[in-house]
Amino acid sequence: MKYASGSALVAIVTIAALQANAKISLEDTAQTSFDIGGEIAAECKVSNATSDNATSLDLSNASAQTAGTLSVWCNTGQNVADTTYSSANNGFLIDESGNQIAYNINVGDQANSLSLSSPQTVQQANGTGTGGDSEATDVAIIPQVNGFESSGSYSDTISVTVTYN
Template sequence: MKKTVLALAALVSFGASAANIDVTATDNTSFDIGGTIAPTCKVDNFIGDRGDLDLSESVRQNTASVSIWCNTGQATAKTTYSSLNNGFMEDANGNQIGYLVTVDGLFNDVDLTQDRSGNQLAGSGLNGGQQSRTVRITPQVTGFEYAGVYSDTISVTVAPN
């Protein structure tokens, strides 16, 4: 009996909403649909086989390739490079080695003691076509550094222009 009452209540409820059509309604109608896609950019990197820097000399070394895609259709995106250790590679004992960063087409031989920003080329399109730029690091070594494993983390963030 409970199931029959519920089914009848559902049928009455459905029929009541369908019975409220206006007598002036015609044989066709239309309504607008749509939505918004917010402007966004995406960034990725490829390290390849150059994750380890040669710290025996102060020369530019390819370290990564940074790729950017944006859905704005603009040719560039605001790109910011920052360092976890304020522009220094550090070892477990706190010893530091400074370095300079070059990003093809963006900046040459800058330190990351502060964040560095600029308009870097960005890809677009429905297939995710990106623009990639090589990042080169120049360790600032003299040959008198303490032995150890030195590292830093460089973060890259992007935003639409």
């Protein structure tokens, strides 16, 4: 006589238990129901379309220069989201020698001349709905220059995080 191995024996016992639970009783009827459901967590998504001139801004010019367009979508049904802008260099463009140029940002019509010396949160329009349609907002950089800056190639990284209200 040959005996089943441990895992095969467990499988046989499990199948037998499932079949035992599948029996119909005299109390069963021609209709039944069961509840189903789940959850979708509230979330927002952000993307950017960086402008061609984002890395070649005219740093001798103190006017607002578009650096990109930020698109926001949330599944909460609300029309605005909290969008936080932060700078890797605390609001400075820095060159390879360590020279710095301060700058501010404009976020569409929502906020003007924000310093990124600390993170800044802006309530920004966002798209909603199941199509993923978003609301786009231009982001402009305003170099804080006076005409006596050192020559060099300056840069910074702006990070954007979006959360629902």
